[in-house]
Each structure stands twice: as structure tokens, then as C-alpha cells.
Amino acid sequence: MEPRFADAEFFWENDKKKSLESRREDLKKVVYQEKLGSVYDRSERIAKIANFIADLSGLNDNNAIRAAQLAKCDLVSEMVFEFGELQGVIGEYYAKNDGENDEVAAAIREQYLPKFAGDNLPETDTGLVVSLADKIENIVGGFAVGAKPTGTKDPYALRRASLGVIRLLNETKLDLPLEVLLDYAVEAFNSVSDVDAVSQVEEIKTYINERLKGYYADKGCRYDVFEAVQTVSPRKISDFTARINALSDFVTDTSASNLFAANKRISNILKKTDSVGKVDEKLFAESQEKAVFEVGQSVKATVAQAVSDNDYPTALTALATLREPLDDFFENVMVMSDDEAVKNNRLALLAEIRGLFMQVADFSVIDVSA
Incomplete structure (x- = not known):
């Protein structure tokens, strides 16, 4: 155990020599997905969606954009390369070390919340925005490249992302229409020439609606009650609830x-x-x-x-x-x-x-x- 602590200390000191901002260029060298480009490309899409969400919600869009742009930068740090489970967590510490404000730093960690059913949701406004943007981008991108979950296969964790979107739109101040978010999110993929995200919107809505049915069932909702409400197509998940x-x-x-x-x-x-x-x-x-x-x-x-x-x-x-x-x-x-x-x-x-x-x-x- 002691050697691992020594390694961590070494990586910490070494990583601090390079700011998260300066690591953004390194993200261009990391392929996210063959058709969807690099991790840098993905972070730019997330930043665009985060800006839109922040504007719709009346929240600080500068914080949202900054946090989204830095959110994936710790992925190219030595610490995360060795200790993958620290992604986001160590990013928050590096951001604070770089002088980023606390809201931006916390959002780097909170982007991954919730990680599982019943997990905590982001506590900061910026964390809420970036977390939602990250998950919306992931879902649209996954469907655009034909990675819709089937059976036990879910390579992009779209089931988890969908549940996260549902919880963020239902249990937080982000009281926004899902359809509006999806319609805007597909625009963030306009520059990706190898995919047609627009054609996937209806299928994504159907998929998230299925997850919504499970979400309410877990809370004890009767199937016929769900169907009765679904028929009138509420625009917001909070209204559905x-x-x-x-x-x-x-x-x-x-x-x-x-x-x-x-x-x-x-x-x-x-x-x-x-x-x-x-x-x-x-x-x-x-x-x-x-x-x-x-x-x-x-x-x-x-x-x-x-x-x-x-x-x-x-x-x-x-x-x-x-x-x-x-x-x-x-x-x-x-x-x-x-x-x-x-x-x-x-x-x-x-x-x-x-x-x-x-x-x-x-x-x-x-x-x-x-």
C-alpha cells in the first residue's frame, strides 16, 4: 500500500506542473469514438450544450462553459492514467490548484453524478448543468453511431445516462423540456460529417420514455396510471411527475x-x-x-x-x-x-x-x- 501512496504523491506533484487548461490540446490526441472524433471534440460539444442549458435555466453560462471545457482534461493526467477511478475527483483538486473557482472545480467532479440508481445528484448549479450536458451528448452520440443498448450490451452506458437525465430534469432546478434539449443537442453534432444525429431524435425520445416508465415503476407507479399520463405527452418530466x-x-x-x-x-x-x-x-x-x-x-x-x-x-x-x-x-x-x-x-x-x-x-x- 505504501508504494501506491508514493506513486500517487509522485503523480500529484508531476501533474501540477501542467494546468488543466494546457491539457486541453492533449485531448485532441485521444480518440473518443471513430466517427465522433476526439475527446476534445466531445468536450466542445458538451460545452455548447452546457451553455444552452445554462441560458435556458438562467444560470451562469461562463462557469458552465469553463467547467465543460476542463471536465475531461484530467483524463490525460498521469494520476488518472494510473488510478482511473479518480477521474473527476482529482480533476477538482487540479482545478483548485490552478486557481479555478470552486463552482467550476466542483463541476468537474460532479459531471459524473449520478453514477448509479439512488446516487447523489450534483450540488452546484454548474455541476447540474455540466452533468446534464455530458449525459445528453453521450446519448445523442451513442444513438448516432448505432450504439443503442440491446440486451446486456450497452457500451456507452446509455441506460445509466438516460436515468441520470431523468433524475436531473425531475429532481433538480433544471426544469426543462427534454425535447428542446435533444433538438439543440443534435445541432452540436452538425460538424460531425459521418453521423446523422437528427434522424435519431424520435428513437431517443422513445428510449428515454421506456426508461421513464421503469423510473416511475420503481417508485410504485401503476402501469395504467403511467399510460394515462403518457398519452397526453407532458413536455417536462417534472410535469409528468x-x-x-x-x-x-x-x-x-x-x-x-x-x-x-x-x-x-x-x-x-x-x-x-x-x-x-x-x-x-x-x-x-x-x-x-x-x-x-x-x-x-x-x-x-x-x-x-x-x-x-x-x-x-x-x-x-x-x-x-x-x-x-x-x-x-x-x-x-x-x-x-x-x-x-x-x-x-x-x-x-x-x-x-x-x-x-x-x-x-x-x-x-x-x-x-x-
Whole structure:
């Protein structure tokens, strides 16, 4: 053990003679991937993405760019060559020795977080930004060269990177739309002539969505609840989570089962309809039609505002008031009336009610027997 400490001390003293900044040129000699270029090329892509993320988040973009440019420089140090597990960790110490600010130095270590499920997330703003940029770049690059994980093969650790992206976007202040990040990230690969990153965006979204399903399943989320929220395609993972949490609580209320059953019925009816017009109150032939319409109108503004505020418990509470009117409607009203105008008006009414529920989730896919 003592000789190893002596080696480490030697590498430490030797490495300090050369700043991290001066090692950036050395990264050009290290091939990252045949089609994707050198580690230097990769660090430049990460810096570009980090700058974008910082700007979107209102964080310090100068720190983000600096940390991203230095993040991989310790890979060409003698210390990391001998002790690979110190990558990032020793980089933080070298950065401090070079006079870099604490935020930049810490980000060099934090870029690798989280390393596994349940691991800590970066604590600094710059660390959050660089970590997310690193993982987004890794995922886009991996898919661009055909390295999508299959079975036990995952050469670029894209599964881990995807889970890291999910956690960073859901559990930190980086409340950003994944699609926007991916669309920008592919632009960072425009200068890479041998790959077509743009064509991989949809497949990447699908892949991360599968990882998202596992992420929520590990937290105890029901599959049908996940599907109900997924159908409405929330732009942000944090918004996805807010809907999941609210709906997961809502499905435990036994009185809600009638709402789910009614939505399934509405969905099945509307599937057989090409298009519907607007509701005409003058065509209501039964009191139950008017009751459904009036309750729907009374909660419309509340639901819209609650959804805008990501306050889904309030939205669901408002929607729950439709349970009794819908029960009465289906018990007493024949939707497919012989009168074409009345029938079409009832279909329009059901479409409007379904639209209210779809602002939160697709209630029709909830398993009422669960």
C-alpha cells in the first residue's frame, strides 16, 4: 500500500506542473469514438450544450462553459492514467490548484453524478448543468453511431445516462423540456460529417420514455396510471411527475372508478366518430344532457388554471364533480339518437367533456378493476 501512496504523491506533484487548461490540446490526441472524433471534440460539444442549458435555466453560462471545457482534461493526467477511478475527483483538486473557482472545480467532479440508481445528484448549479450536458451528448452520440443498448450490451452506458437525465430534469432546478434539449443537442453534432444525429431524435425520445416508465415503476407507479399520463405527452418530466402523483392518489378513491368507466365509454363511442361539431344547447332533449354541459362549463376555467399551475389535485377535484352528472347521463340518455342533429350534439358534448379530462390524463386507460 505504501508504494501506491508514493506513486500517487509522485503523480500529484508531476501533474501540477501542467494546468488543466494546457491539457486541453492533449485531448485532441485521444480518440473518443471513430466517427465522433476526439475527446476534445466531445468536450466542445458538451460545452455548447452546457451553455444552452445554462441560458435556458438562467444560470451562469461562463462557469458552465469553463467547467465543460476542463471536465475531461484530467483524463490525460498521469494520476488518472494510473488510478482511473479518480477521474473527476482529482480533476477538482487540479482545478483548485490552478486557481479555478470552486463552482467550476466542483463541476468537474460532479459531471459524473449520478453514477448509479439512488446516487447523489450534483450540488452546484454548474455541476447540474455540466452533468446534464455530458449525459445528453453521450446519448445523442451513442444513438448516432448505432450504439443503442440491446440486451446486456450497452457500451456507452446509455441506460445509466438516460436515468441520470431523468433524475436531473425531475429532481433538480433544471426544469426543462427534454425535447428542446435533444433538438439543440443534435445541432452540436452538425460538424460531425459521418453521423446523422437528427434522424435519431424520435428513437431517443422513445428510449428515454421506456426508461421513464421503469423510473416511475420503481417508485410504485401503476402501469395504467403511467399510460394515462403518457398519452397526453407532458413536455417536462417534472410535469409528468406532478400528474403521476396526483392521479396515483386519485385512483385510490373508490368513487373515482365511475369516472374512469365513463371516460372509457366516451372514448369508445368517439372512436367510431370521424368528427364532431360544437355543442348547441338548443338541441338538448334531456335534462341530463344539460346537467353534464353545465357542470362541464362550471369547472372549465378551474381545470385550465389548475393545469397551468401544475396543480393537478385541484384539477382532479374539479373534474370529480362530473361523476354524478355523467352517471345520470349514461343511465338515461341514448347517445346514438335517431335524430341526426341530436345525436351529433350529444357526441359533441361527450367530446368536450373528454377534452376536459385529457387536460390532465387519459382517464379511459385506467383499469377500474385494479
